[in-house]
Amino acid sequence: MKRLIFLFLSLLTASLAWSQVKVVYHLSEGIPQAARAMGNIRNHLAADPSAKIVVVTHGAGIDFLLEGANTPNNQPFAGAIGELAGRGVEFRVCNNTLTTRQIPKERVAMEASVVTSGVAEVARLQAREGHVYLRP
Amino acid sequence: MKRLIFLFLSLLTASLAWSQVKVVYHLSEGIPQAARAMGNIRNHLAADPSAKIVVVTHGAGIDFLLEGANTPNNQPFAGAIGELAGRGVEFRVCNNTLTTRQIPKERVAMEASVVTSGVAEVARLQAREGHVYLRP
Amino acid sequence: MKRLIFLFLSLLTASLAWSQVKVVYHLSEGIPQAARAMGNIRNHLAADPSAKIVVVTHGAGIDFLLEGANTPNNQPFAGAIGELAGRGVEFRVCNNTLTTRQIPKERVAMEASVVTSGVAEVARLQAREGHVYLRP
Numbered sequence: 001m002k003r004l005i006f007l008f009l010s011l012l013t014a015s016l017a018w019s020q021v022k023v024v025y026h027l028s029e030g031i032p033q034a035a036r037a038m039g040n041i042r043n044h045l046a047a048d049p050s051a052k053i054v055v056v057t058h059g060a061g062i063d064f065l066l067e068g069a070n071t072p073n074n075q076p077f078a079g080a081i082g083e084l085a086g087r088g089v090e091f092r093v094c095n096n097t098l099t100t101r102q103i104p105k106e107r108v109a110m111e112a113s114v115v116t117s118g119v120a121e122v123a124r125l126q127a128r129e130g131h132v133y134l135r136p
Numbered sequence: 137m138k139r140l141i142f143l144f145l146s147l148l149t150a151s152l153a154w155s156q157v158k159v160v161y162h163l164s165e166g167i168p169q170a171a172r173a174m175g176n177i178r179n180h181l182a183a184d185p186s187a188k189i190v191v192v193t194h195g196a197g198i199d200f201l202l203e204g205a206n207t208p209n210n211q212p213f214a215g216a217i218g219e220l221a222g223r224g225v226e227f228r229v230c231n232n233t234l235t236t237r238q239i240p241k242e243r244v245a246m247e248a249s250v251v252t253s254g255v256a257e258v259a260r261l262q263a264r265e266g267h268v269y270l271r272p
Numbered sequence: 273m274k275r276l277i278f279l280f281l282s283l284l285t286a287s288l289a290w291s292q293v294k295v296v297y298h299l300s301e302g303i304p305q306a307a308r309a310m311g312n313i314r315n316h317l318a319a320d321p322s323a324k325i326v327v328v329t330h331g332a333g334i335d336f337l338l339e340g341a342n343t344p345n346n347q348p349f350a351g352a353i354g355e356l357a358g359r360g361v362e363f364r365v366c367n368n369t370l371t372t373r374q375i376p377k378e379r380v381a382m383e384a385s386v387v388t389s390g391v392a393e394v395a396r397l398q399a400r401e402g403h404v405y406l407r408p
Contacts, residue, residue, distance in 0.1 A: 004277065005140065021263040028308075028408070036164075036195065040255045043232045047253035048260070059308065096315045117319035119312045119406060124320070126404035127293040132262035133269045133405045134255060135162070141276065157399040172300075172331065176391045179368045183389035184396070268398035269405045270391060271298070 022052040022131040026122050027061035034064035035071045037136035038080045045087060053084075054125060058094030058118025065093055065109045078109065085111040094118030158188040158267040162258050163197035170200035171207045173272035174216045181223060189220075190261060194230030194254025201229055201245045214245065221247040230254030294324040296403040298394050299333035306336035307343045309408035310352045317359060325356075326397060330366030330390025337365055337381045350381065357383040366390030 023044070025037055041053055063069055069077045081091065091112035098105060098114065105114060115121045125131040159180070161173055177189055199205055205213045217227065227248035234241060234250065241250060251257045261267040295316070297309055313325055335341055341349045353363065363384035370377060370386065377386060387393045397403040 021259050023259045023263075026407070040194075043230075043253045044255045044259070046232075047256035051256070051259065058312075094315075096318075117315045119316045119408070120319035120323070122406055123293050123295045123316070123323065123404050127295075132259050134258055135271050135407050136164070136255070157395050159395045159399075176330075179366075179389045180391045180395070182368075183392035187392070187395065268395050270394055271407050272300070272391070 019130075020050050020052050021048060022125075022129065023054070023134055024122055024125045024131040025053060025055045026133065026135045027055060027057045027064075028059040028118070030060035030063055031069070032072055033061065033136060034077070035073075038064075038071075038077070038084070040134075040136045041084055041089060045084075045089075052088065052131075054090045054092065054131065056092045056094075056115070056118050056122050056125070057112075058097045061118070062093050062097050062103075062108075065091055065112045066103065067107050067109070081109055081111050092118070092121055094121070155266075156186050156188050157184060158261075158265065159190070159270055160258055160261045160267040161189060161191045162269065162271045163191060163193045163200075164195040164254070166196035167199055167205070168208055169197065169272060170213070171209075174200075174207075174213070174220070176270075176272045177220055177225060181220075181225075188224065188267075190226045190228065190267065192228045192230075192251070192254055192257050192261070193248075194233045197254070198229045198233050198239075198244070201227055201248045202239065203243050203245070217245055217247050228254070228257055230257070291402075292322050292324050293320060294397075294401065294403040295326070295406050296394055296397045297325060297327045298405065298407045299327060299329045299336075300331040300390070302332035303335055303341070304344055305333065305408060306349070307345075310336075310343075310349070310356070312406075312408045313356055313361060317356075317361075324360065324403075326362045326364065326403065328364045328366075328387070328390050328393050328397070329384075330369045333390070334365050334369055334375075334380075337363060337384045338375065339379050339381070353381055353383050364390070364393055366393070 027033055027037055044051055064077045071077060092115045093108050093112050095114050095116050126133060163169055163173055180187055200213045207213060228251045229244050229248050231250050231252050262269055299305055299309055316323055336349045343349060364387045365380050365384050367386050367388050398405060
């Protein structure tokens with residue numbers, strides 16, 4: 001009985017724990033959406049510094065993570081990516097997109113990791129890792 | 137032991153309670169998206185009158201909530217905003233957007249409230265207050 | 273007491289069960305979005321064959337489900353719809369849209385079912401049936 005009570009209390013504690021907000025930013029549109037997203041994420045972290053943000057990209061959404069990518073104002077994206085990665089933001093790129101568009105992995109920013117499928121990753125982060133959804 | 141059982145049963149009841157559907161409508165695109173959203177929300181409430189709807193806006197998404205805003209058909213938005221607010225729909229505007237675009241709060245419709253960050257609010261409503269997400 | 277323990281253990285089991293990922297794909301934009309979505313869903317199922325996918329459509333999002341609909345490359349959508357339906361993907365069409373656009377139900381692909389309101393269905397699937405959200 002004691003063990004059962006302990007198990008129950010552990011569960012209770014876990015479910016009541018005031019955990020970090022985890023968010024998946026879903027990007028598939030291209031450079032203008034990515035530029036908006038960089039600003040959104042800065043504002044997000046300013047309002048909630050403990051938020052965990054994962055940016056999942058596929059299709060044209062990966063473009064800002066390719067070498068030499070520039071914002072609509074002709075600034076390199078590299079600065080914003082490095083800065084946000086340094087604050088714990090993760091960037092993930094869809095391998096199906098790399099294959100379809102014949103883009104070698106070497107062209108992807110080193111801050112980003114490659115996942116099998118962007119859409120499956122967006123769903124998995126929500127269903128399995130407690131992220132909420134946001135499309136910038 | 138009695139107290140523990142009581143606590144457990146209370147938790148059980150709470151988790152099984154058939155609660156209201158709560159939804160965050162995320163608007164960041166501008167007038168055409170906002171016009172679609174007003175129609176979507178009317179249809180939503182017709183199909184599920186008990187739904188709790190919160191409209192969170194940032195970027196160009198706040199435009200329909202500014203004084204004098206008109207729909208693409210040149211009708212004032214004010215009527216639809218007042219009507220939906222009267223049915224319990226809430227409207228929230230991103231303060232970062234007001235600052236960046238140098239828009240005084242007085243120009244925002246009185247039915248809307250101002251939040252620190254639109255994106256952080258979209259995430260918070262999902263992670264902390266049980267809302268589901270919808271981008272019109 | 274025994275019954276209480278049994279109830280508790282059942283709950284525990286249920287909550288720990290490793291269930292299927294369930295996803296609602298939300299389509300409201302038209303043919304180009306629908307064409308992207310068909311590719312996304314194929315990639316999704318390749319990466320996670322057990323995923324349960326429901327495609328909810330309203331507004332211009334229903335167009336690819338109407339008879340004679342073609343992709344931007346002038347291929348009939350019928351093939352992709354039939355193939356995905358055969359793999360368990362469900363397609364739902366908003367009745368408000370059919371009414372507003374005066375489209376008879378007979379013109380909707382037989383693989384699709386009609387729901388009262390597309391947006392209410394997107395919210396219901398998330399709030400009541402454990403789906404996560406994805407906008408292609």
